[in-house]
Amino acid sequence: MPATLLRPATWTLRSQVLASVLALFVIVMVTTGALTIGFTKHHLDDQLRDELNGAAGTTNSGPSRPGDLGLTPDGDGRPRGGPQQRNSSAVLRLVVVGGTSIGVDNNGDPIAYITAFGTSREALSDDQVATLVKVTKSLTANDQERVDLGDGTGSYLVAVSTSGTTRTIVGVPTGAVDRTLATLIQLVAGGTLLGLVIVGVGGNWVIRRNLAPLVRVADTARKVSALKLDTGEVALPARVADRDTDPHTEVGQVGLALNRMLDNVEGALQTRHESEMRVRQFVADASHELRTPLASIRGYAELSRRETDPVPANVSHAIGRVESEALRMQGLVEDLLLLARLDSGRPLEREPVDVTLLAMDVVSDAHAAAPDHRWELDLPDEPVEAPGDRARLHQVLANLLANARTHTPAGTTVVTRIRREGQHVRIDVADNGPGIPADLQPRVFERFTRGDDSRNRASGSTGLGLSIVAAVAGAHAGRVDLASEPGRTVFTVWLPSDGPHSSNPIPQTQ
The missing domain is CATH 3.30.565.10 (Histidine kinase-like ATPase, C-terminal domain)
Structure with a gap:
């Protein structure tokens, strides 16, 4: 990538405006999305905690013994739910009796299961039970903790209630909350990307359309800059069109100022050209008029040197100097006349x-x-x-x-x-x-x-x-x-x- 592309100062105005609009759009979308996701997560977490408190309240108000929970083993020794189970969502329960020993039902199985809709029960594995016991070991009655049980069971928000030597662990699944937040994040990210494309394409069109007058003003300035302005008669035919000189708009003000500047420059160049022409004409006329008297001076100087009568040495020297300087001045006049002819564009022989x-x-x-x-x-x-x-x-x-x-x-x-x-x-x-x-x-x-x-x-x-x-x-x-x-x-x-x-x-x- 060229180094100039990494310097925004070298970008065109259109690119800088478009980049600024896209950056502002991304900032607004990311900020709005982050606030939306944050408030949504906070609301869902509150609902999840309320659900957990409700599940824990039901457990605390009921009997603490496994049999009192309305659980009786089915034919394979797994606990069956009774009328105390919640019917609204899946609820996890684990009863720990005597410190670290896990309570068992009448068949000697740990009372650790998940019940869904009051009818379906899924017993937890030994590893999942050990994970629950380890994570919740230091929890107090007011603490809540997320626990990932793995093996497709998912994550649960758990709380602990204690009655004597019996600790009851109650949890509610967080999958619905996590899926809702994941979907919301995807929607925000997708909406941001889609909006970025729409704003990029639409913004580029709008910016090009609104900067078109400025481009036309720049084209006019570019045409003028390509003109040869150093010599000769100069005309500046290029002007900004009337539609781009509205004083009520910023671009119009630039176009109007450029037209005024071109008028001033054209006037100054015309004045300069007229002054140059007067000087050139004067030089040409003066050079032409000086040729005759200089030729006469040289002629008289040469004539005096041919005089047969004796001439004092100092006079002879003075006449020689007059002739020499006349010759030098004649060369200068010829050079000035040549330059005047070249300036006037007089064609040379070919x-x-x-x-x-x-x-x-x-x-x-x-x-x-x-x-x-x-x-x-x-x-x-x-x-x-x-x-x-x-x-x-x-x-x-x-x-x-x-x-x-x-x-x-x-x-x-x-x-x-x-x-x-x-x-x-x-x-x-x-x-x-x-x-x-x-x-x-x-x-x-x-x-x-x-x-x-x-x-x-x-x-x-x-x-x-x-x-x-x-x-x-x-x-x-x-x-x-x-x-x-x-x-x-x-x-x-x-x-x-x-x-x-x-x-x-x-x-x-x-």
Whole structure:
């Protein structure tokens, strides 16, 4: 049995309510049955004691000698009953004379017998007589004791009366009382089991019916939870039906509160989307407008450097810095414009791209830019192709290698590995540098996120390189993952090999 089944806290609400109802039913039935059986037993025991007292009274009021009891032996020496015998039920009598000696009749037989209905007599065996004498030896006149005579005779409630040296033992059978109590216990147990089945089946139906509105509310919440709410224009069409929003019921109150919450969430998401669109539009417009003046600044800087007249060294240096920063700003503007276009969902070019050849070109460029690093390629025997925008995929690889070059010390080994895995192309860029701090990893693909000094940044960084990698991968219906620890950092880019509309799920990075 699963361990969760033993913990009621893990059960469904329906199971908990049904279990509570069944437990309460069992407690009520067991308590009621126990009280019924107890009162019935008490009443029957009182009747049995009254019957025994009546039988003992008859014996005490009659003669104490065997012959005086109206008993005469029949032809086989067994006692015969006289007019003193009770006619209502079987009565046991045993006369003990002289301490431990058992009284005998005229034929020398012990006077120990059971008479039923005043006519039928059954003599007791020697073992039964000995049992009676042993059990009742310490009884006083007010004591009563149950004695099981065995041999099919059954159990008797006995009492003792004493007259001189004669002790008379009188008993009445308890079989009728025992059978009545046994039947009553069976009825209570059977009724409890039958009621348990009826309450279980009926209760399950009633609980399911009454919890159906709550199930519908939960289905609505489940549908909303499956929606993609992090980006883009979000609409929440799912709402709890009007029949489940009655404020006079508990479930209706939950449904009404859920609808209000969804209205608030939808409004907040709409506001967020409108704000994002305004920011994206501003970035796109600003980036587009900045391209022209930046191009002019670069042009004038280059033109001034071609001047044939002597230019002071400090002026020449300043113009060089202006040109350098203009070039850097132009790269930043181009990155922002690219991100704005990707955010707006502008489609990319779709053509077969040889990813292995692309990796060879990018790694060659990286080697020329940073010869103090070790650049390695791990390519399959056959070319690997993926449909996409060649320029953008080139930028993905270039940004990953530039990130490794910028944030790792000289001598670091950077390995670019290309593999086909099922319906996807896997691109790994791994280095054995110091790694990315754990607190930075969750937001490393966010815009304007920069590594700290522990990554040994050698030059300025815009903080947009990895965000462009993530955006381009997403535009190709792919994904980029990160696994980093001191001594090993791996960026993994997944691209579908059958196009952006692939239905094959992207594997999880090990």
